[in-house]
Amino acid sequence: MIKVNSPYVGEEELEAVAEVLRSGYLAYGPKAREFEREFSEYLGVKHVKTVINGTIALYAALKALGVGEGDEVIVPDFSFFATASTVVLAGGKPVFADIDLETYTISPQDILTKITDRTKGIIVVHLYGHPADMDPIKEIASERSIFILEDCAQAHGAEYKGVKVGSIGEAGAFSFYATKNLTMGEGGAVATNSDEIADAVDLLRNHGQRGRYWHVDIGWNFRLTNIQAAIGLVQLRKLDSMNNRRREIAEAYRDGLGSIEGLRLPEEKPWGKHVYHQYTVWVEDESVRDKLREFLESRGIQVGIHYPTPLHEQPALRIFAGGGCCPNASEASKHVLSLPMHPGLRDEDVEEVVSAVREFFKG
Numbered sequence: 384m385i386k387v388n389s390p391y392v393g394e395e396e397l398e399a400v401a402e403v404l405r406s407g408y409l410a411y412g413p414k415a416r417e418f419e420r421e422f423s424e425y426l427g428v429k430h431v432k433t434v435i436n437g438t439i440a441l442y443a444a445l446k447a448l449g450v451g452e453g454d455e456v457i458v459p460d461f462s463f464f465a466t467a468s469t470v471v472l473a474g475g476k477p478v479f480a481d482i483d484l485e486t487y488t489i490s491p492q493d494i495l496t497k498i499t500d501r502t503k504g505i506i507v508v509h510l511y512g513h514p515a516d517m518d519p520i521k522e523i524a525s526e527r528s529i530f531i532l533e534d535c536a537q538a539h540g541a542e543y544k545g546v547k548v549g550s551i552g553e554a555g556a557f558s559f560y561a562t563k564n565l566t567m568g569e570g571g572a573v574a575t576n577s578d579e580i581a582d583a584v585d586l587l588r589n590h591g592q593r594g595r596y597w598h599v600d601i602g603w604n605f606r607l608t609n610i611q612a613a614i615g616l617v618q619l620r621k622l623d624s625m626n627n628r629r630r631e632i633a634e635a636y637r638d639g640l641g642s643i644e645g646l647r648l649p650e651e652k653p654w655g656k657h658v659y660h661q662y663t664v665w666v667e668d669e670s671v672r673d674k675l676r677e678f679l680e681s682r683g684i685q686v687g688i689h690y691p692t693p694l695h696e697q698p699a700l701r702i703f704a705g706g707g708c709c710p711n712a713s714e715a716s717k718h719v720l721s722l723p724m725h726p727g728l729r730d731e732d733v734e735e736v737v738s739a740v741r742e743f744f745k746g
């Protein structure tokens with residue numbers, strides 16, 4: 384079976400975990416702080432605050448940005464559920480904006496139609512590892528003094544005009560889930576240049592403690608462990624080489640599949656660096672998408688659909704959707720298919736996927 388996504392871990396991660404276990408310091412501590420320091424340097428931001436997963440990173444960032452009762456936050460209609468559910472958890476209302484079909488990221492033009500006087504901010508998702516077009520979004524946000532929160536769960540190391548994503552908006556939220564470009568099994572982080580946002584996340588993740596047993600606010604326990612951070616440090620040090628391997632695989636897919644009619648391959652805009660968390664193709668004929676999926680799976684090639692339902696149609700989110708929402712997101716949900724993409728794929732695996740897809744379209 385060729386897996387669609389898979390963690391890329393080995394002896395180094397094993398040794399790093401063993402070292403933490405031997406040290407006896409398992410909970411949040413020196414390794415977590417080391418990871419925060421190194422990841423902030425990597426991103427070019429002042430602060431990184433780790434938390435237990437990407438969902439909590441989004442939630443904590445939204446709370447730190449002041450989202451509460453009655454606040455609207457514009458989110459792309461095409462993303463993982465947590466991009467919108469965390470707005471609800473923070474007490475706000477998600478407002479769905481459509482996506483651009485070349486990058487699958489939020490459409491600046493559609494954001495403009497969704498702004499009201501209750502809009503508090505915008506969540507931008509760098510979906511599949513391709514950056515959203517940040518300049519027009521920054522212009523919209525700064526004119527209205529609303530925040531930008533970057534959902535970077537799928538985009539560790541991706542760049543917009545040479546700048547790492549997660550360092551562009553008021554805050555960036557990362558996930559270190561098992562199959563992400565940088566994994567800890569589970570984990571998350573908020574990146575920011577703002578001392579206030581960093582401090583608010585710090586309080587929220589650790590029972591509102593300012594000093595030992597001195598609680599200035601009501602908070603949670605969202606702390607990462609040293610065990611997870613030790614895995615993360617190894618992963619961070621090889622992130623660029625893992626992303627380069629993903630980019631190499633993407634190039635091999637482009638060489639092998641670029642000429643197939645009926646298939647549109649992911650693009651990399653001249654202003655962006657794609658880190659291919661997913662390699663998601665667009666199957667022109669929607670009735671063919673599921674046949675291709677079945678065919679590849681019958682050949683032992685696992686594929687994915689990211690995502691089969693736009694957020695405004697999710698049963699738990701429908702109440703937040705106004706009428707006439709997001710035709711591009713609805714179309715995308717019917718046409719997209721993710722092919723295997725992870726650094727552990729061998730050249731033979733990639734060739735096997737290419738020849739199976741080619742065979743399907745010839746047949």
Ligand SMILES: Cc1ncc(COP(=O)(O)O)c(C=O)c1O
Nearest residue numbers: 436437438463465536558559560
């Ligand atoms: C775009 C996006 N946002 C948020 C999340 C949530 O991250 P986590 O699974 O670590 O809670 C994910 C993870 O799948 C994601 O892909």
